[in-house]
Amino acid sequence: MTVQPGQCNCAAESFTERDVVAIVEKYGREQDQLLAMLLDIQEASGSSCVLREWAAIVAREIGLPLSKVFEVLTFYSMFSTEPRGRYLVEICKSAPCKMCKSDEVVAMFEKELGIKLGKTTPDKLFTLMHTSCVGACDIGPVAKIGEDVYGDLTPEKVSEIVNSYREKN
Amino acid sequence: MPKSLNIVSANCGKVTPGNVEEYVRAGGYESLKKALSMQPRAIVDEVVASGLRGRGGAAFSTGSKWAHLLEVRENPKYIVCNADEGEPGTFKDKLLLEKDPLCVIEGMTIAGRVFDSHDGYIYIRGEYRSIQHSFQKAIDNAVAAGYLGNNILGSGFNFHLHIMTGAGAYVCGENSALLNSIEGKVGRPRIKPPHLAEVGLFQMPTLVNNVETFACIAPILRMGGEAFHAIGTAESGGTKLVCLSGHSARRGVYEVPFGVSLRDIIFDPELGGGIAGGKELKFFHLGGLSGSIGCPAQLDTPYSYECLVRTGLSVGSGAVVVADESVCVVDYLKGVLEFFLHESCGKCIPCQKGIRQMYTIICKLSEGKATQEDMCLLKELACMVTNVSFCGLGQTSARALMSAWKHFEPEFAAHLNKQCPAGVCKL
Amino acid sequence: MQPDCKNINLIIDGVPVSVPEGTTILDAAKKVGVKIPTLCHHPDLKVRATCRICVVEIKGQRKYKTACSTEVWEGAEVITNSPGVQQARKMVLELILAEHPQACLGCLRNTKCELQALTAEMGVANKNRLKKTVKVLPLDDCNGAIVRDASKCIQCGRCTEMCQEVQTVGAITTANRSMSYDVTTAFGKKLRETTCVYCGQCTTVCPVGALYEHDDTEKVWAALADPNKHVIVQTAPSVRVAIGDEFGLPAGTFSEGHMVAALRRIGFDKVFDTNWSADVTIMEEGHELIHRLTNRGVLPMITSCSPGWIKFIETFYPDMLPHLSTAKSPQQMFGALVKTFYAEKAGIDPANIVSVSVMPCTAKKIEAARPEMNDSGYRDVDIVITTREFARMIRRKGLDFCALPEEHFDDPMGVASGAGVIFGTSGGVMEAALRTVYEVVTKKELHALDFKAVRGQQGMKTAEVDLDGTPVKVVVVNGLKNARKILNEIREGKADYQFVEVMCCPGGCVGGGGQPVGTVRKTKASRMEGLYTADHKMNIRQSHKNPAVISMYKDFLGEPLGEKAHHLLHTHYTPREQQ
Structure with missing residues (x-):
């Protein structure tokens, strides 16, 4: 069976049941590795989300009710059950960064990406969003893209960063 | 008295992170060696003497915690490191995890030795995913060098360390919520008692300490508990x-x-x-x-x-x-309450619904729409949320508000009169 | 009290009291005549302490403690109702009310709602000082058994514990956090798109009107009003020891006579008894067991009377379906016979018969609607109402239940044995079956009719019966978590039972999902007692000795497991998808 990804983008269409099962197996089907599995699925899916179909496979493979997987997916803020961009551009909005004018960084990315906060670019490459503190208050305001954190941002630097991700695709 | 010291952070920036050879050259693993030849009770005595208190925020005496767990008979016991550094404005655990992972590992290994525990878990927040990878390398290096894993330094003691990931939930910094999260569940806090030292991870006795707390252990054993204590004050060692x-x-x-x-x-x-x-x-x-x-x-x-x-x-x-001076205290508090509103786990009514009502009022205040009645209600809400909430998250959510209100009452009053002295709020 | 159990001395509201170690402040306060308000607390569920309404002050401590979760300690001084405590409690209640629709008059739980009662007790006026944010969420009422009105949910978590931990069904869960925190299903689907088995246990623990039975009373009123319809009713064994709760009778009161009278006054043409078809069930299921025992059939055989349990095994253990007895439940046997045997006997066109059943159960509504349940040529059971709906009909009719004369069931489907009566409790089907199987197999008279080992509320009860040299090992489980345990044992080959009774609901039908609100363990114990006492008083206590059953076989069905019986009284099962 190929997973039906619903209204999802093309990246997700190549992500199949086999890929989900492989990730579950990588973690030995252990229930306590559920968070790690779901984070991996999000990343590997190319759509930064865990669709219902994939959650159902995880639930079946590790022997949990789907409702329990759903509970986890909705509890932790890093998860989404709706497709997002391949790269999440996350701007820290916590007090130290906000003081250092993180709103201006949001504006820089909005301009560079041509989307508003909370939206995804039409090419499904970027979703611009807020995040809680990422522990980089010494270089705030910061943006986090994937595992990389960028601080001391200027419009030029933002443009450079965004282009480096565009070039990867 | 010196104003800064390098005791816990001595290796940060000086030793290649995760490099066992360099770490040992800098005096690393001396404490573990010492610990392997000591009685568990004696190690705990050093920790008690150090006056060390939990560095995660709750400031509970680490010595008491260890002494309590030592009394618990049930096995196996688990050692858990709380690396869910979610408190905004805090990035010291990140420094240790990134720059001196072996010091944290050594501290956990010593704890493992004290409680004859064979499995340790370090719960690293999801936002620090890249650190999870570098930390895993440090673990692998320690295992390869014989400082971790089976038969540590030929002592016959086995200790395995596992990295668990968070996925974005501040409340998981609360120890019992953190254990739920390690078990792959939602990280809502547990009802206490039972104490985690009795019923913790996977229902077994568990020690949970913060990254910095574990990082203090090797220095304490190296210099002696009393010497560590002497660095600080009477009630705050180190x-x-x-x-x-x-x-x-x-x-x-x-x-x-x-x-x-x-x-x-x-x-x-x-x-x-x-x-x-x-x-x-x-x-x-x-x-x-x-x-x-x-x-x-x-x-x-x-x-x-x-x-x-x-x-x-x-x-x-x-x-x-x-x-x-450019910061408006009301605007700042709006951000603080927005944070708690985002992070409340929802489990208990006061926190889930009370913070939302407090946030509503502070927003009204920052828009110049609040009334004197609103302020009375805000005070009542803050008092109730503090006194009645299930866990520390709710209990501390109004602390910033109440303390700021005390210091900046005129600024609050100005907002009631539709004035923002700092010129931040759009009234 | 056990000798090693220490007593703790403390002071509650100035009154010294001594209670056993481990007692909560909530229970200790009861001893001095103080009722501390609760909301998320339920006596049969875990302590959760999430609503925080039961907070009390402890002398010398800054933070309040929740009375439901805090055990007493020596020398504690508890103040249950200080001004500060009252203010905090009222604030908690106000917070809930600010998000609650408060549409009480139109709510099914009006006058039976814990939130409403608490509000009345605490005297919270409808203040508007808090921001009102009542979520309007879609009503899930399309499955025919359980309605979920999420707008009314107060997120106490009782239903999720029931569904996830007691029943291990996993249909409803808590989700999200903070102000989005809610009780919902996986991905917000409707219940019928989940693993829900419609046991209705969630509806019995919900403190408000967020989860309740699908009300079918209007359909019954319509049928009764139709002059062309012959409306008959059957009543399940456990209803007669539960319905009295709704009218102020002590828990467990055996009110069969009042109940029959009430049904007649409501207007049913015939009032029959499911106990009669319970006896028929024993004839079929008992013979099936004997057949399996003597013909190397699939063993252990598992009972099939409990429709929530049937949906459960179809969903979670489809590979185990051959273990299920093919015998229909008493409700469905009754339905198949009323439109054949009875119609024939009474000379009524079955097309004009409306067959209604009064059940302790929400899953029975789904069972009656299963497409295969039409062996009479018509839908065998047309309308199923629960005990709660029945009570509503009595009220609507304006009947003073307790003042009604005691009346008897109609013939011929109103005559039952004591074995039929005890179907209403966990262990009852097993005991009834053994009373018959023993005599059929051994051809000897059974003198000791009471099988006490299978009685009571324990989740799992085992017994061994000697059938004249052949030992038969049996086990009785109630509650689906226990059913899961036994199925796993059978699957792993670790169980050597021959016969298993499974009841979906904890305690069996006396604790069914359609029973009056407020049913707890203590209530169930009284109802069990009521049923066993009734059984004990009866002259005929074995199904195969019920004259009405004997003559029905003679005149109509022929032999148990015979061709006609097979056609009308046996069924098949369907594996179901989990997600």
Whole structure:
């Protein structure tokens, strides 16, 4: 069976049941590795989300009710059950960064990406969003893209960063 | 008295992170070797003598915690490191995890030895995913060098360390919620009792300590508990990593001995270096968003658990968010409550619904729409949420609000009259 | 009290009291005549302490403690109702009310709602000082058994514990956090798109009107009003010891006579008894067991009377379906016979018969609607109402239940044995079956009719019966978590039972999902007692000795497991998808 990804983008269409099962197996089907599995699925899916179909496979493979997987997916803020961009551009909005004018960084990315906060670019490459503190208050305001954190941002630097991700695709 | 020291952070920036050879050359693993030849009781005695208190924020005596767990007979026991550093303005655990992972590993291994535990878990927040990878390398290196895994240093003692990931939930910093999360469940706090030392991870006795707390263990054994204690004050042994952020001129992590003044931390040229751009200090927020807000009149308070608590402040996580005169305190508090509104786990009514009502009122205040009745209600809500909430998250969510209200009452009053003295709020 | 159990001395509201170690402040307060308000607390569920309404003050402590979760300690001084405590409690209640629709008059739980009662007790006026944010969420009422009105949910978590931990069904869960925190299903699907088995246990623990039975009383009123319809009713064994709760009778009161009278006054043409078809069930299921025992059939055989349990095994253990007895439940046997045997006997066109059943159960509504349940040529059971709906009909009719004369069931489907009566409790089907199987197999008279080992509320009860040299090992489980345990044992080959009774609901039908609100363990114990006492008083206590059953076989069905019986009284099962 190929997973039906619903209204999802093309990246997700190549992500199949086999890929989900492989990730579950990588973690030995252990229930306590559920968070790690779901984070991996999000990343590997190319759509930064865990669709219902994939959650159902995880639930079946590790022997949990789907409702329990759903509970986890909705509890932790890093998860989404709706497709997002391949790269999440996350701007820290916590007090130290906000003081250092993180709103201006949001504006820089909005301009560079041509989307508003909370939206995804039409090419499904970027979703611009807020995040809680990422522990980089010494270089705030910061943006986090994937595992990389960028601080001391200027419009030029933002443009450079965004282009480096565009070039990867 | 020196204003900064390098006890816990001695290796940071000096040793290649995760490199066992360099770590050992710098004196690393001496303490583990010592521990392997000591009786568990004797190790715990050193920790008690050190006056070490939990560095995650709750400041519970580490010695007491260890002594309690040592009394628990049931096996197996688990060692858990809380690396869910979610308190905004806090990034000292990140420093240790990134720059000196082996020191944390050594501390956990010693704890494992004390409690004859064979499995340790370090729960690293999802936002620190890249650190999870580098930390795993450090674990692998320690195992390869015989300092971790089976038969550590030929002693016959086995200790395995597992990295678990978070996925974005501040409440998982609460120890029982963290254990639920390690078990792959939602991280809502558990009802207590039972105490985690009796029924913890996978229903077994468990020790949960913060990253910095574990990082203190090797130095304590190396220098002796009493010597460590002597660095600090009577009730606050040792040093503390403080994180300066916001409008500080020199943002970053500094290790200070307990007893230095807040003024030193914020203004000393070797430490915070004052306010960026030469502006005036308006307030400082200690210990993360769950801590209290202090005003310049409190600057000469010594930085120690006992002295801060007397002035209504607390060490908390070690965060020091510095705000200059351009910041509106009402606007700032709006951000604080928005954070708690986002992070409340929803489990209990006061926190789930009370914070939302508080946030509604503070928003009204920042829009110049609040009334005197609203302010009475806000006070009542804050009092109820503090006294009645299930866990520390709710119980501390109004701390910043209440402390700031005390110091900046005129500024609150001005907002009631549709004026924002700092010119931030759009009234 | 056990000798090693220490007593703790404390002071509650100035009154010294001594209670056993481990007692909560909530229970200790009861001893001094103080009722501390609760909301999330339920006596049969875990302590959760999430609503915080039961907070009390402890002398010398700054923070309040929740009375439901805090155990007493020596020398504690508890103040249950200080001004500060009252203010905090009222604030908690106000917070809930600010998000609650408060559409009480139109709510099914009006006058039976814990939130409403608490509000009345605490005297919270409808203050508007808090921001009102009542979520309007879609009503899930399309499955025919359980309605979920999420707008009314107060997120106490009782239903999720029931569904996840007691029943291990996993249909409803808590989700999200903070102000989005809610009780919902996986991905917000409707219940019928989940693993829900419609046991209705969630509806019995919900303190408000967020989960309740699908009300079918209007359909019954319509049928009764139709002059062309012959409306008959059957009543399940456990209803007669539960319905009295709704009218102020002590828990467990055996009110069969009042109940029959009430049904006649409501207007049913015939009032029959499911106990009669319970006896028929024993004839079929008992013979099936004997057949399996003697013909190397699939063993252990598992009972099939409990429709929530049937949906459960179809969903979670489809590979185990051959273990299920093919015998229909008493409700469905009754339905198949009323439109054949009875119609024939009474000379009524079955097309004009409306067959209604009064059940302790929400899953029975789904069972009656299963497409295969039409062996009479018509839908065998047309309308199923629960005990709660029945009570509503009595009220609507304006009947003073307790003042009604005691009446008897109609013939011929109203005559039952004691074995039929005890179907209403966990262990009852097993005991009834053994009473018959023993005599059929051994051809000897059974003198000791009471099988006490299978009685009571324990989740799992085992017994061994000697059938004249052949030992038969049996096990009785109630509650689906226990059913899961036994199925796993059978699957792993670790169980050597020959016969298993499974009841979906904890305690069996006396604790069914359609029973009156407020049913707890203590109530169930009284109802069990009521049923066993009734059984004990009866002259005929074995199904195969019920004259009405004997003559029905003689005149109509022929032999148990015979061709006609097979056609009308046996069924098949369907594996179901989990997600």
